[in-house]
Amino acid sequence: MQKYILIGAALLSLGLSATALADTLSDTTDTATIPEVKPTLSAEDVFALEWANNVQVSPNGQHVVYVRSHYDIMTDGTRNELWLIDVETGAHTPLFADQYQYGNPTWSPDGTRLAFTSNRAGKNQIHVYWLAQQKLTAVTSVQQSPGNLSWSPNGKQLAFMMNEPAPKTDFAKSVKSATKPKDAKWAPAPVVVERTFYQRDGQGVVPSAYRQVFVVPSDGGTARQLTAGAFDHGGPLVWRDNQHIIFGATRAESWEYQTGEQDLWQVNTQSLKLTQLTNQPGGEYSASLSPDGSQLAFLSRSSAPEPYHNAKLQVMNLGNGTIQSLQADLDRSIESPQWLDNKTLAVQYADRGRYKLATVTLNDRRTDLTDKIGGTSISRPYLFGMFSAAADSDVIAFTYGSESRPADVAVYNLKQRDEAKRKRVLTALNEDVLGHRDLAQLNEFTYSSSFDGTEIHGWYLTPPNYDPSKAYPTMVEIHGGPHLAYGPFFSAEHQRYAAEGFVVFYNNYRGSTSYGKDFAMLLDGFYSSDNDLADHLSGLDALIEKGVADPNNLFIAGGSAGGIATAFAVGTTDRFNAAAATNPVINWVSKTLTADSSIGQITNQFPALPWEDPNHYWARSPLSRVGNVKTPVLMFTGEKDRRTPIAETEQFYQALKIRQVPTVMVRIPDAYHGVTARPSRINAKVDYTVAWFKRYLKSADGE
Structure with missing residues (x-):
């Protein structure tokens, strides 16, 4: 009945009389032959849009967990859920789809657990979920918001990054103020700004704090800070073994003025000893460790005072410190290197308005796989998207973008010989809305x-x-x-x-x-x-x-x-x-x-x-x-x-x-x-x- 009402309203809007409309409907005995008159995209439809992001393939390539996002018309915000897909069958299961927010899904090395962040406990905390037992626990109780989650190889620890408030400066400590009487209502206290980077869009004037590296037992416990000092440290966090973590940082006194500089560092989780791994001019970041632990892939970018630099792919032999450049002649910016095995990396790079997923071998051979990564920008058609690969797995998961739909979840099977089956889109998140709209x-x-x-x-x-x-x-x-x-x-x-x-x-x-x-x-x-x-x-x-x-x-x-x-x-x-x-x-x-x-x-x-x-x-x-x-x-x-x-x-x-x-x-x-x-x-x-x-x-x- 509702379908007839929609068709009738559309035909009346085109100038058909009620009598003509009745004749049209009465002459039709098979509703399947009535063509659907599709409305155009409306303001209300925007609230119904959904998209996939942060897709993460399991270590064995059998499952993909991802963040399923959708707008909420009642809160005028975005809801972020966690969903699980069986790659072979396509079975699509909600893990956590409730009133809370979820993000940063990260598989344990053996694929039996998922770590993620959620505000289930009030403040954002790290949680761990046992898939087979369907058990969940919060493993942190921290005051700031954690991110950049990373499992130790033995699965016993989780590394993460979090802002740590800076101590008061000498000037702030020297200010003497009157004592506020109990229950007195004074104006808000002055805000003292001394940092060079004192503001961030999306946050305003921010309290002075520095992003530090922490570790916590994966079954819960007290988070322990591994880095310190007036420096911001950056992810991703990469475990070299069960006792050493690699990260990015500019640990120079004037780092806030060195906008193009960053090096790769390593911290010992027991002694807290810091070791600098790279010292090139410019920035080294986005590290990834080969499965056998012998080689470290990373990206590098020039620090020349120019508005744009291509990001280049390099691989360091951790045994002797030598560095090999890959795809040096590629006039494009490489992103997100991830090892597939000890000789091959998966990367993405932007080319003529599209992201290409490619493999790069240590003998410098590049093979382009697909150019369909994208779709995670909803309001405007920006080139945003991502992929996830797992060492020794044949499956790469990625956000699939198209001109008519926001991002869905797709997989690329490296060993599939049937070209038609090699790339599969596993979700159709917006078909219930956009499949029934007349789009431009x-x-x-x-x-x-x-x-x-x-x-x-x-x-x-x-x-x-x-x-x-x-x-x-x-x-x-x-x-x-x-x-x-x-x-x-x-x-x-x-x-x-x-x-x-x-x-x-x-x-x-x-x-x-x-x-x-x-x-x-x-x-x-x-x-x-x-x-x-x-x-x-x-x-x-x-x-x-x-x-x-x-x-x-x-x-x-x-x-x-x-x-x-x-x-x-x-x-x-x-x-x-x-x-x-x-x-x-x-x-x-x-x-x-x-x-x-x-x-x-x-x-x-x-x-x-x-x-x-x-x-x-x-x-x-x-x-x-x-x-x-x-x-x-x-x-x-x-x-x-x-x-x-x-x-x-x-x-x-x-x-x-x-x-x-x-x-x-x-x-x-x-x-x-x-x-x-x-x-x-x-x-x-x-x-x-x-x-x-x-x-x-x-x-x-x-x-």
């Missing part, structure tokens, strides 16, 4: 930038019920970074824009990753500028030439680096009917001296300090061109943004108001730079942008 269709193309002829790779979505004989209102939506990439993946925002009748064009403009270092460096010193603006305008010109885009109805939008590009564009050209800038930078001097990315950005993206070369900062700032702006501008920014502080938005808003240019500032309470972290904010961003753009739509005659 994605189209891929390349074109030449009018700036210098550089080839630019792009995509465009055509609205449901697209008529190729018509030209449509078209928006260019620009990704952030700028050293990130979009790809051919599902995007809730883009699908909703298309459902409102817009062609949505997006590209990987110069500066984007996955096209090699030279391409990424094309924005060095020119972010934002006429250079990348030409990449966007040339793409629109190509769509106009194809008959897709209506030249009288062009719009521009973007977030973060895309918001900067949007603000720069309206100060340079009047081609757009309206603009929507999310989290923009408007003044590079104020941005670099107030944001949490201050030192790293100044060091790597600018030729000098702001007061040493103010002209360069000003030339890159959209505020320098505000006198040219005629385009109506909407701005959408989180009030707690620490990456592109809302004062940037306020500068542009007030400047445009002074000039009497139509402008709206949409302020999002309690939101940081990840302004669409909540599903209601994904919808709000689309809703406000669509309403703004439709105010400035022109009719067919251009009026």
Whole structure:
């Protein structure tokens, strides 16, 4: 009955009378022959989306545990559950799907237990679950949130990382204050800031603390701190044997100013002796130990003061300390090395808007397996995804991304000879919703930038019920970074824009990753500028030439680096009917001296300090061109943004108001730079942008 109601409502919306509708239904005796009239993606549908992440294959390759995430319409947040899949049968079982949050699933070496983090005990703690016995216990009782879990080879210990509060400084201890009487109600105490890194987007001004390495018995007990000092230590944590753990750190006194430096270290869990394993210029990280314990794979990155570096794969012989470089000529950035056996590694690398899963042998032979890793970015089509391999297992698990669905769980079987069975998608998390929606269709193309002829790779979505004989209102939506990439993946925002009748064009403009270092460096010193603006305008010109885009109805939008590009564009050209800038930078001097990315950005993206070369900062700032702006501008920014502080938005808003240019500032309470972290904010961003753009739509005659 409900199906008839939905069909009837859809047919009535198309202009069929009630009588005609009744005749249509009465003439149909077999409901299976009635085609489903699919609605387009709605704001309510966004709350129903699900996706897979943190897929982890068991040591024997027989199971995959993963974090199944979905939005919660009642809390306007994300629920994270743990689910288990039998690789052979596809049986899909919830391990923990309740009111608590779950993350960081990590298999024990023998595959009989799972460690993970959860707030089941109030604060986030490490828990261990015995699969056969279906028994669960919390093994920590710590005050901070643990992460980077790692089992010892014998399964008796769990290493993890956690923030440890720093002791008071000499200055803080020297301050003498009046004693507060019992039950007195005083104003909050002053916050003393002395650290160089005193703030983090998503957290605000943070208490002074350092990330340290800890260990705890895997059956529960007291956590023991292994590292100390005013240094941040980084994962992953790698057990060399049952008594030594390898990690990353910059243990230099001025480490907060050495933004590109990190070395690999080893700590003895009994004596706490520290041993430095690498000392190359730049950063060494993401270590992985071969099954026989003789070789350590890791990634390295240059510390040259540049905005982009490819990550390179290296392998250290732990017996003699020699280091071998693998895939040195590959002009792409390698990620997440994981051993398959003592001679072969699995890696992923980004190539032309896609992640490729590949194997690399110690004789430097690379074999690409699949380019379907992705799908873990829900709001926009960012190139995010991951995989998991286990030594001596034939199965690699990964997040499977596509243009029409968020991430599902998939596996690749290295020994399967039947090509059709080699790669299998094991879940269909969104078929119950997206399988019944009329989605926009994605189209891929390349074109030449009018700036210098550089080839630019792009995509465009055509609205449901697209008529190729018509030209449509078209928006260019620009990704952030700028050293990130979009790809051919599902995007809730883009699908909703298309459902409102817009062609949505997006590209990987110069500066984007996955096209090699030279391409990424094309924005060095020119972010934002006429250079990348030409990449966007040339793409629109190509769509106009194809008959897709209506030249009288062009719009521009973007977030973060895309918001900067949007603000720069309206100060340079009047081609757009309206603009929507999310989290923009408007003044590079104020941005670099107030944001949490201050030192790293100044060091790597600018030729000098702001007061040493103010002209360069000003030339890159959209505020320098505000006198040219005629385009109506909407701005959408989180009030707690620490990456592109809302004062940037306020500068542009007030400047445009002074000039009497139509402008709206949409302020999002309690939101940081990840302004669409909540599903209601994904919808709000689309809703406000669509309403703004439709105010400035022109009719067919251009009026």
